Amino acid sequence: MRVDGKPYRTIWLADDGKTVEIIDQTRLPHEFVVVPLNSLADACTAIADMWVRGAPLIGATAAYGMALAMWGDASDQGVKAAYDRLYATRPTAVNLRWALDDLKAVLDPVPVPQRIEAAYARAAEICNEDVEICSSLGEHGAELIRAAWEKKGKPSLEDGGVNVLTHCNAGWLATVDWGTALAPIYKAHDAGIPVHVWVDETRPRNQGASLTAWELGQHGVPNTLIVDNVGGHLMQHGKVDLVITGTDRTTGTGDVCNKIGTYLKALAAHDNDVPFYVGLPSPTIDWTLTDGVQEIPIEERDASEVTVMTGRVADGSVQDVSIIPDGAKAANYAFDVTPRRLVTGLITERGVSEASPEGLTALFPEFAIPE
Numbered sequence: 001m002r003v004d005g006k007p008y009r010t011i012w013l014a015d016d017g018k019t020v021e022i023i024d025q026t027r028l029p030h031e032f033v034v035v036p037l038n039s040l041a042d043a044c045t046a047i048a049d050m051w052v053r054g055a056p057l058i059g060a061t062a063a064y065g066m067a068l069a070m071w072g073d074a075s076d077q078g079v080k081a082a083y084d085r086l087y088a089t090r091p092t093a094v095n096l097r098w099a100l101d102d103l104k105a106v107l108d109p110v111p112v113p114q115r116i117e118a119a120y121a122r123a124a125e126i127c128n129e130d131v132e133i134c135s136s137l138g139e140h141g142a143e144l145i146r147a148a149w150e151k152k153g154k155p156s157l158e159d160g161g162v163n164v165l166t167h168c169n170a171g172w173l174a175t176v177d178w179g180t181a182l183a184p185i186y187k188a189h190d191a192g193i194p195v196h197v198w199v200d201e202t203r204p205r206n207q208g209a210s211l212t213a214w215e216l217g218q219h220g221v222p223n224t225l226i227v228d229n230v231g232g233h234l235m236q237h238g239k240v241d242l243v244i245t246g247t248d249r250t251t252g253t254g255d256v257c258n259k260i261g262t263y264l265k266a267l268a269a270h271d272n273d274v275p276f277y278v279g280l281p282s283p284t285i286d287w288t289l290t291d292g293v294q295e296i297p298i299e300e301r302d303a304s305e306v307t308v309m310t311g312r313v314a315d316g317s318v319q320d321v322s323i324i325p326d327g328a329k330a331a332n333y334a335f336d337v338t339p340r341r342l343v344t345g346l347i348t349e350r351g352v353s354e355a356s357p358e359g360l361t362a363l364f365p366e367f368a369i370p371e
């Protein structure tokens with residue numbers, strides 16, 4: 001996607017063929033800063049401290065983290081140690097494990113002197129595959145937006161257009177390019193469908209306010225920022241035609257784990273007969289799990305993310321402010337699980353599936369458990 005008219009991905013290899021470059025997402029929307037990753041430690045910090053975030057981009061960064069690690073120690077022990085360090089960075093997004101397993105399987109049979117080259121090649125492939133997956137997912141999802149718009153009688157933007165509510169940031173910043181929840185929106189917008197997006201601010205890290213509103217604005221997609229509790233009210237008044245969110249891990253049975261607050265949006269959507277869709281690239285499916293609520297590890301992050309907010313103040317500088325009484329306690333659960341009964345459909349790169357084991361294995365028969 002474009003930033004000030006210039007095409008970017010969220011992660012790429014620098015001209016020296018070694019350094020990996022990323023956009024520091026903690027600085028957006030106030031500053032656009034590209035940061036070099038030179039080592040395994042840098043890659044781990046980038047993921048854990050959320051310079052990069054979003055399930056697919058976490059996976060892509062982990063893949064490049066393995067490549068960076070190979071410069072220091074490409075032995076079997078080195079591969080295992082890099083895997084373990086990267087794996088410990090964030091627990092919920094399953095793309096992390098998926099990418100690490102992939103890199104380990106590629107590297108294990110390769111002779112040690114060739115492992116640097118092999119790791120970089122596979123990391124680059126993973127990035128390219130992610131772009132293709134998200135683009136294809138976007139095409140399928142755009143048809144849902146088109147259908148919702150046609151059902152309303154094709155109103156122009158001035159007459160209300162078609163309204164999508166999204167939560168967190170599941171746009172191109174959360175992937176290598178295009179996004180998951182936002183890919184259908186970009187494709188619909190580019191096809192001339194008058195789509196408007198309600199953007200949940202997404203406390204505590206404000207990925208909606210800081211990232212989604214920014215990237216939609218860069219692409220010229222009409223959007224309106226709302227606080228996290230507004231969605232239900234909008235749905236009651238017919239102002240949301242469909243909800244589309246991303247996911248950090250979806251079980252093979254269709255339970256969807258995503259940014260905290262997604263479940264409440266799904267409940268409100270269910271109560272108001274608003275379709276609730278999830279953009280789901282196949283590497284985000286955890287085929288080993290059947291019960292999302294019980295089995296998916298939910299990341300608990302530092303309470304300071306709840307108690308302190310960061311923003312630009314009147315003199316233009318970016319500062320932290322405390323929003324709590326001294327000594328107050330806070331808890332910071334980063335994700336929740338939306339049971340499959342609340343999910344209208346899963347938008348994958350192979351088409352839209354029912355949120356069920358049958359629906360998913362019909363699209364991905366290679367993962368069906370043999371009878």
Ligand code: MRU
Pocket residue numbers: 053054055056093167168169170171174175179180181207245246247248258259334
């Ligand atoms: O904590 P984050 O910012 O990594 O959480 C990201 C999300 O919840 C996204 O919605 C999710 O990864 C979907 S991805 C494109």
